Amino acid sequence: MKTALVMEGGAMRGMFTCGVIDVLMRQGIAFDGAAGISAGAVFGCNFKSRQIGRPIRYNRQYCGDPRYCSIRSLIKTGDLYGADFCYRELPDRLDPFDRDAFRDNPLRFFVGATDVRTGRCVYHECTDGGEEDMKWFQASASMPMVSRPVSVSGLLLLDGGITDAVPFAYMKGLGYGRQVIVLTQPKGYRKQPARFVPILRTALRKYPAVAEAMVHRHEMYNLQMDEIDQMEASGQALVIRPPESLKIGHTEKNPDELERVYQIGIGAGRLRLQEIQNYLRGERTA
DSSP states (O other): EEEEEEEOOGGHHHHHHHHHHHHHHHTOOOSEEEEEEHHHTTHHHHHHHHTHHHHHHHOOOHHTTTTTTTHHHHHHSOOOBBIIIEEEEEEIIISSHHHHHHHHHOOEEEEEEEEEETTEEEEEEOOOSSSSHHHHHHTOOOTTSSOEEEEEEEEEEEGGTTTTTSHHHHHHHHHHOOEEEEEOOOOOOOOOOOOOHHHHHOOOOETTTHHHHHTTHHHHHHHHHHHHHHHHHHEEEEEESSSOOOOOOOTOOOHHHHHHHHHHHHHHHHHHHHHHHHHHHHHOOO
């Protein structure tokens, strides 16, 4: 049975995921495929390039840099997270992304983003970490209202978490029947309905399908959490979550806070390590 690593987004809650996957990499744990949404894509891609510690390193170093994330960037470029800095200067020069290792790793890596015209999640397999893949990473993490839609592969895209928070069903459809799912909220967490719906609809009036998806996002998310709970209870998935709310800002500027959440991920990965190894060998029972 094919195995998959599935990673939720959650902005800087993704530092938890970084800690978990660094434990997996240090132990040489491999999967047949992986999928990430939003932060789960932009941080999780380092699992395929085998770059232990890269996301926590560059986030600690550049979290306070206005080129990385700032209101100034939003006003100047239309993107809260500076696209040129995040997806060109940083991976090309400041903390290089190992594209050779990414390309040579047989792990199949998928990223999801929301098609602004249809309001549906679409997926792309990233194979070489090149310009097109970087555009998909950017699209998957482009939060509505604080990011411009990203044009790539003939599509106009925004954050994948709007329409598919955790891509376990997509991976199941591709035949990945044994999944390790990394979530960034504790067990039992459920989203509340969107507030200020008229403002949301006005802000996204150019993209009504996205606005509609945002209004109903909590329903999608909560149904997914119910299904993941059922998969976990029946032994169809192994789920790793933080033990409690991570309480970290979406645009956290304090490197110590980023490190705190990363270390929680390290602890969670270590705690479940033997269980993960057994599960991937098919030894885990419900």
